[in-house]
Amino acid sequence: MAVSAERRHQERRARPRPGPDRRAPRGLLPGGEGQGLPALAGLGLAQALVVLAMLAGWWALALGLHLLGCLALPSLLRQRPPGWPGAVLRLLAMTLPALGPLAMLGALAALAIGLPRRLRDVAPPLPEDPLDARLDAIAAAGPGGGLPDGLLLESLGDVLRWGHARQKARALDLAAEPSRPGGAALLRLALSDPDPAVRARAEALRPGVELRLLEAAAECRAAARGQSGAAAIAAQRALARALDRAAGSGLLDAPRADACRAEAAGLWQALAEASGADAEAEAALGRELLALGDLPAARLALEAAVTRGAAGTAALGWLAECLFRARDFAALEALVARWRPVLEAEAQEGTAGPHAGAWRLWLAR
Amino acid sequence: MSAALNPPQGESPMAPGALVAGAWLGPALAALAGLALLRLAGISGEFLGLLIIIGLSLLAGAPAALLAARRGLQGLPLGLAMGGAGLAAFLQLHLVDRLGLAEAVPGGLAAAALVLLWTGLTLAAGFGLPPLAGLAAGLLAGGLLAWGLGGLAGGFGGLALAAAIAGFVATVPAAALPLGLPRRLPRGGTDPVLAGLALALAVLAGPLSTYLLGGPLMAVTLALLVALPGLVFVALARDLAPLPLATRLLGLQAMAVVLGLVIGSAPAAAGLVAADSLPAYRLALLGAGFLPAFAALLAALLAREAPGAATLAAGLLAALSAGLGPLLGWVDPRLSDHGALLAPLLATGFAFWLLAREQDA
Numbered sequence: 001m002a003v004s005a006e007r008r009h010q011e012r013r014a015r016p017r018p019g020p021d022r023r024a025p026r027g028l029l030p031g032g033e034g035q036g037l038p039a040l041a042g043l044g045l046a047q048a049l050v051v052l053a054m055l056a057g058w059w060a061l062a063l064g065l066h067l068l069g070c071l072a073l074p075s076l077l078r079q080r081p082p083g084w085p086g087a088v089l090r091l092l093a094m095t096l097p098a099l100g101p102l103a104m105l106g107a108l109a110a111l112a113i114g115l116p117r118r119l120r121d122v123a124p125p126l127p128e129d130p131l132d133a134r135l136d137a138i139a140a141a142g143p144g145g146g147l148p149d150g151l152l153l154e155s156l157g158d159v160l161r162w163g164h165a166r167q168k169a170r171a172l173d174l175a176a177e178p179s180r181p182g183g184a185a186l187l188r189l190a191l192s193d194p195d196p197a198v199r200a201r202a203e204a205l206r207p208g209v210e211l212r213l214l215e216a217a218a219e220c221r222a223a224a225r226g227q228s229g230a231a232a233i234a235a236q237r238a239l240a241r242a243l244d245r246a247a248g249s250g251l252l253d254a255p256r257a258d259a260c261r262a263e264a265a266g267l268w269q270a271l272a273e274a275s276g277a278d279a280e281a282e283a284a285l286g287r288e289l290l291a292l293g294d295l296p297a298a299r300l301a302l303e304a305a306v307t308r309g310a311a312g313t314a315a316l317g318w319l320a321e322c323l324f325r326a327r328d329f330a331a332l333e334a335l336v337a338r339w340r341p342v343l344e345a346e347a348q349e350g351t352a353g354p355h356a357g358a359w360r361l362w363l364a365r
Numbered sequence: 366m367s368a369a370l371n372p373p374q375g376e377s378p379m380a381p382g383a384l385v386a387g388a389w390l391g392p393a394l395a396a397l398a399g400l401a402l403l404r405l406a407g408i409s410g411e412f413l414g415l416l417i418i419i420g421l422s423l424l425a426g427a428p429a430a431l432l433a434a435r436r437g438l439q440g441l442p443l444g445l446a447m448g449g450a451g452l453a454a455f456l457q458l459h460l461v462d463r464l465g466l467a468e469a470v471p472g473g474l475a476a477a478a479l480v481l482l483w484t485g486l487t488l489a490a491g492f493g494l495p496p497l498a499g500l501a502a503g504l505l506a507g508g509l510l511a512w513g514l515g516g517l518a519g520g521f522g523g524l525a526l527a528a529a530i531a532g533f534v535a536t537v538p539a540a541a542l543p544l545g546l547p548r549r550l551p552r553g554g555t556d557p558v559l560a561g562l563a564l565a566l567a568v569l570a571g572p573l574s575t576y577l578l579g580g581p582l583m584a585v586t587l588a589l590l591v592a593l594p595g596l597v598f599v600a601l602a603r604d605l606a607p608l609p610l611a612t613r614l615l616g617l618q619a620m621a622v623v624l625g626l627v628i629g630s631a632p633a634a635a636g637l638v639a640a641d642s643l644p645a646y647r648l649a650l651l652g653a654g655f656l657p658a659f660a661a662l663l664a665a666l667l668a669r670e671a672p673g674a675a676t677l678a679a680g681l682l683a684a685l686s687a688g689l690g691p692l693l694g695w696v697d698p699r700l701s702d703h704g705a706l707l708a709p710l711l712a713t714g715f716a717f718w719l720l721a722r723e724q725d726a
Binding site: 054057059084086087088090091093094095097098099100102103105106107109110113115116 | 438440443444447448451466467470474477478480481494498499502503506525526529530532533534536537538540541
């Protein structure tokens with residue numbers, strides 16, 4: 001019995017609550033200075049009519065007008081205006097039913113006197129939320145504000161981890177802005193966030209980003225169509241990179257991502273065959289084939305890229321992954337033995353490459 | 366002072382000393398202000414109607430103020446207390462005292478506005494904010510209204526306007542600060558209401574029972590004035606430990622009582638107290654001397670997490686003030702005036718015992 005009561009209590013607490021977010025701070029000073037004023041003016045007008053009716057001796061009319069004014073209070077309060085006028089409006093809603101025009105006069109006096117000096121000087125403004133400040137700074141820096149993608153991801157990731165619902169939503173909106181291509185990675189993270197509200201928001205934003213990635217690829221495709229010679233090769237390379245980015249964003253659904261990869265693989269293959277010694281094209285081709293599951297072809301392309309030596313350690317990592325998936329451990333050990341000095345540098349403590357951990361394991365054998 | 370300005374999140378401001386002392390100080394000062402406003406409106410001799418308004422406002426306002434002090438400003442209790450006090454005062458003035466609508470409606474509004482004032486003053490004391498700006502503005506506006514409108518309606522309307530403006534200005538900071546989150550209290554907040562009701566009854570019981578039994582009302586009420594300096598001391602001394610404070614208060618009050626006894630015949634000479642009730646006045650004066658000490662002890666009890674002991678002490682004072690005089694009069698008619706002396710004395714002793722017992726434990 002006690003256990004079930006406990007569980008019921010926990011379930012009730014975990015259930016999302018209706019109404020505005022209670023953890024969202026209710027600002028005392030900043031912002032929203034003018035929001036409550038129209039409502040106050042309307043209530044003041046109604047109460048002035050009540051006073052007129054009372055002075056004329058029409059008590060029933062005054063009571064009726066007063067009750068009408070009271071009926072309007074809940075809808076006025078639902079907007080929850082912030083700041084000093086909001087506080088005045090909240091208290092007015094508590095006192096107006098009993099006090100009528102006197103409460104209105106009290107509200108006018110409170111507006112005229114303003115926030116007490118001591119409260120203004122000593123306690124508020126309430127401590128600024130650092131996450132809000134960070135979001136403001138990111139929004140103010142603008143798209144080309146020199147904010148590296150890594151820093152953007154880290155900042156917004158912190159907001160996703162520590163912020164309240166409104167801040168998380170704002171972080172996702174910032175990440176999904178068309179001018180921030182790096183934000184797509186944050187959306188991919190948010191898709192597997194423990195907070196269901198964040199997941200839902202990211203799902204809602206995903207189609208827009210997906211469409212944008214595909215549109216970028218389509219633009220490149222259109223640009224590549226009319227070119228020839230060296231310009232055609234450059235346009236093809238740009239198209240292949242755009243397709244790579246779309247497929248690697250993690251936001252596309254699986255068939256569409258595979259279609260992008262297949263198209264990119266064809267382009268990279270054409271590029272590799274055209275120039276004969278294009279390490280980037282071979283490495284990228286190998287990676288696409290690896291992702292598509294064509295392990296022998298991927299192995300050929302990656303080995304070619306690695307043999308040329310110009311593709312960097314990323315190609316080594318992909319090749320190792322390809323060999324591992326193909327269960328050719330002898331070839332994998334030979335690869336490690338052949339490239340040991342390079343891999344030792346890659347596997348050093350403190351490097352954050354995607355394969356550093358795996359290299360450490362294989363080098364220790 | 367800054368600790369008072371920055372109460373921890375979710376904790377409500379609480380100034381038990383100001384709250385308890387204010388329960389006696391507020392009505393006394395409101396009665397004086399009301400009398401002045403009535404005089405300004407050209408009315409003299411409506412003291413009883415004023416006392417009814419203030420008494421009803423205190424009865425409904427003390428629980429609301431205590432609830433606000435413990436749990437932050439909440440709309441429903443405040444609205445209910447204001448509506449209840451206003452309606453009760455309106456019905457009393459209109460149906461029982463046979464006043465017209467033009468007088469009874471301002472009277473009801475005055476009771477409702479005084480409830481807001483008590484709550485606002487309590488919250489302002491909790492935040493350490495001086496309510497003087499609102500009080501001055503309210504008194505100015507109320508005085509103008511009383512002077513301009515004239516008559517009983519003007520007097521009551523002036524009081525209502527003054528209390529509404531002062532109360533509103535004092536309460537708004539509490540509505541602006543993000544307090545009032547539910548705080549864990551035993552029995553979901555009924556305890557503060559009970560404590561507030563007991564406090565209001567303790568303030569009202571003596572004069573009320575004297576009035577109902579046809580006793581010397583003015584003698585008992587006027588004697589309470591001697592407690593005012595001590596109560597002001599309690600209201601302002603927020604950080605003193607209760608027992609040394611009570612000891613000092615007894616010394617201060619002894620001087621005040623001696624002064625009161627020396628000039629004891631002055632109220633009689635002024636015609637405020639009948640000559641034959643002068644002995645009762647002297648006894649009430651002696652009893653009122655213990656009131657600040659009782660208030661200091663009650664404040665210490667009230668500052669605890671559970672206000673049960675404070676409720677008990679205030680309830681005992683109310684019961685003794687109301688019942689001891691008639692009981693003694695039933696035993697021996699010559700003893701009936703001694704109730705006004707014995708009730709505060711016994712209640713102070715009981716509160717001291719409650720506090721000392723908890724401190725020993």
